Amino acid sequence: MIGRRNEKLELLKAWGGSTLAFALAEWTRGGGSLSLPKALAIMAITAGLGIILHELAHRAVARRFGSEAYFMANDSMLVVSVLVALSGFLVAAPGAVWHRGYLTKRQSGLVAAAGPATNMVLAVIFLLLVPLFNYLQIEFLFFIAVYGYIINALLGVFNMIPYGPIDGAKIMDWDMRIFVGMASVGALLFVMQYLPFVRALFAYGF
Structure with a gap:
């Protein structure tokens, strides 16, 4: 129980x-x-x-x-x-x-949205820390920032999949507009790691 x-x-x-x-x-x-x-x-x-x-x-x-x-x-x-x-x-x-x-449908949707939204915010914070720790030449913290961005971007977009018990299904059931908005932000954060200017940030000592 x-x-x-x-x-x-x-x-x-x-x-x-x-x-x-x-x-x-x-x-x-x-x-x-x-x-x-x-x-x-x-x-x-x-x-x-x-x-x-x-x-x-x-x-x-x-x-x-x-x-x-x-x-x-x-x-x-x-x-x-x-x-x-x-x-x-x-x-x-x-x-x-x-x-x-x-819980109402809206409340259930907000409960579901809180998880992936947290990962997306963490992804942004870690990404912003990448150039800072590179500039300061703190290698361990630099790797934490890089992995923190990549992993939390993955967690954010994965949890927006609208299937079964995954958060995305509950958010879509509550409000399609919010689902589309969050899924778009999650997808953008995830694919950004493959853009040349972002990948350049991942080179320690650039």
Whole structure:
């Protein structure tokens, strides 16, 4: 039942499992060019934090509307995501916010929108930090900013997919205009990483 489990432990499991999965996937794809300890540190701040803040945003808005809301980790999917990551691929399904209490369609839409909106804001913040940390020649923070932008842009656009339990389906069901607007922003943030002037920012020491 909602609220019976230790939510801090649930969040910690989701953060740790997501961090490990993203780190293993990046380490495997890179052929070890990024050391595993460094990958873990970077992913803890970028992927792990991005996923937890996404879920906490859902919870905060649901509670704002008077719903009893708690996060529960999906233990089996966390294990699957770590195992799949060893092949260089990602399956991100760390858990979800469960709530009870009546919510209108608008309120449900706002609860859903809070998650991807959080990732999009994080993507913008991290992207703005890329040239700053490059200028300051702080390599570790530079890599955090680059990965933070790429990962949160991915999380933002992925969660706008209008299918099944994904946030995009609930947002579309609530308001098509808001769905189109958020999906467009998410897609733009994601594809920007492939533009020449943005890719130039990813060259450390340019």
